[in-house]
Amino acid sequence: MKNNINCIDLFCGAGGLSHGFEQAGYNVVAGIDSNKDAIKTFQLxxxxxxxxxxxxxxxxxFNHPDLKAIKDTKVDIIIGGPPCQGFSIAGKRLEDDPRNILYKSYMKFIDHYNPKVVLLENVPTIMSLFKGAISQxxxxxFEKKGYSSNVRTLDSSLFGVPQKRRxxxxxxxxxDEYTWPDPTTEEKPLTTKDAISDLPKLNNSLGKDFSPYKSKPKNPYQELMRKDSDGIxxxxxxxxTEKTKNIISLVPDGGNYKSLPKSLQTTRKVNIAWTRMNSKKPCFTIDAGHNHHFHYKENRVPxxxxxxxxQSFNDSFIFCGNKGSQYRQVGNAVPPILGKVLAESIKGIINDTI
Ligand SMILES: C[S@@+](CC[C@H](N)C(=O)[O-])C[C@H]1O[C@@H](n2cnc3c(N)ncnc32)[C@H](O)[C@@H]1O
Structure with missing residues (x-):
């Protein structure tokens, strides 16, 4: 059910974070991003x-033609964070360094809307960047603007996402005081197999990108992912290449290049080479896409x-753009289920001050 909390998502990408907030009932007024495919996906x-x-x-x-439509909207919460590359520490304040353009833009939104809550997401290395100077x-x-701060690194696998993603x-x-959500799946995190074992076999010869479901969901997670969808x-x-398929066929479920015969171990010179997902554990972090991480059983990348x-996107959430762009949008996203958990944890604070 919709609540009356208005939210803007900056650097929204495909909208993983927004999707979670929407599922928690927030009214996502707008998402802003410079990537065409991501914006197409977000709108869809x-x-x-x-x-x-x-x-x-x-x-x-805010009189810019692209922003005018949202200029006078009441915004209770701003979510999303500037990419980590957008930070440096030359000036006395982040806003003083001309290279921190994205952070300055971000703060312009905060000044304009004066939201009750701001959620800024980033990679954990932000905490050690310039020896912690950036996070400080x-x-x-924010504290100068009258906000209290709460910072925590969360692992998605503890919050109902079948993935170790910090x-x-x-x-x-x-x-208001904020209380972080408690882990929900600490005892028994979901596994890679829990997440994808019901998906139909690939039939690329069909030449179209839709497959109806061919089996029943095998667990509540798969049931949840199928909500409002007839297929994928x-x-x-x-x-x-045949060579790639032959090499990966020698790697067991959960293994990597170390499982290969010595002569093949250095065929790819990266430490993540020839890694297979582990069907019995939460998946490793889904990133923006490359050819080193393989399916736990099939001789191909996922x-x-x-x-x-x-990443916990429902099957009804469809990605636009070419395949490389789709992988990037998925890998960049905040898992919607974690977004929803955070959105729920914030709701009380906003409702109290509306
Ligand atoms: C980590 S992703 C955001 C993912 C998003 N929070 C989600 O959950 O799906 C960062 C986004 O910042 C966007 N971005 C980078 N530079 C930008 C800029 N100068 N202006 C607007 N968006 C930008 C990228 O296109 C990318 O989609």
């Missing part, structure tokens, strides 16, 4: 929101849909 899957294609490294004010400056720039969340609140999109395999399942 957030039909009631404004998907705004906008480069936040540009100079702007983020915190002090991300750092800054939650800034006006006056974005489930097309990468074409591997499809975009398999990655999306592991």
């Amino acid at each position: 899957n957030h039909k009631d929101s404004k998907a705004i294609l906008f480069d936040l490294s540009n100079k702007f004010d 400056r983020i915190i002090s720039s 991300r750092t969340f800054f939650i800034f609140t006006k006056k 999109y974005n489930h097309i395999s990468v074409n591997h 499809t975009v849909r398999e990655c999306a399942r592991i």
Whole structure:
């Protein structure tokens, strides 16, 4: 059920975080991103929101034609964070360093909307970047504006997502105490197999990107993922060479290049080479896509849909753009289920101050 809390998602990508907030009942007014495919995906899957294609490294004010429509909207919470590369520490404050353009843009939104809560997500390395100076400056720039800060690195696998994915969340609140959500699946995290074992076999010869479900869901997670969907999109395999298929066939479930005969171990010179998912554990972090991480059983990399399942996107959430772009959008996202857990944990604070 919708609540009356308005939210804007900055650097929204495909909208993993927004999807979670929407599932928690928030009204996602708008998502802003400079990537065309991501914005197309965002619009397709957030039909009631404004998907705004906008480069936040540009100079702007809120009379800009792309922003005018949301200029006077009441915004209770701003979610999303500037990419980590957007931070440096040359000036005394983050806002003083001309290279921190994205952070400056971000703060412009905070000043304009004066939201009750801000949720900023980033990779955990943000905490050690410039020996912790960046995270300290983020915190002090919000505290100067009257916010209390809460920072924690969370592992998605403890919150109902079948994936070990650690991300750092800054939650800034006006006056109220915030309580972090308790882990929900600490005892028995979901596994890769729990997430994807019901997906139909690939039939790329059909030449179309839709497969109806061919079996019943095998567990509550698969049931949840199938909600509002008759089948799946974005489930097309990468074409591997025979040599690649032969080499990966020698790696067992959960193994990597170390399981290969010595002569083949150095065929790819990266430490993640020839890694297979482990069917019995939460998946490793889904990233923006490459050819080193393979399915636990099939001799191929996972499809975009398999990655999306592991990221906890419902099957009804469809990704636009070419395959490389789809993998990037999925890998960049905050898992919607974790987004929803965080959204639920914040609701009380916002409701109290509305
Ligand atoms: C980590 S992703 C965000 C993922 C998103 N929170 C989700 O859950 O799906 C970061 C996003 O920042 C966007 N971005 C990078 N530079 C940008 C800029 N100058 N202006 C607007 N968006 C930008 C990228 O296109 C990318 O989609």
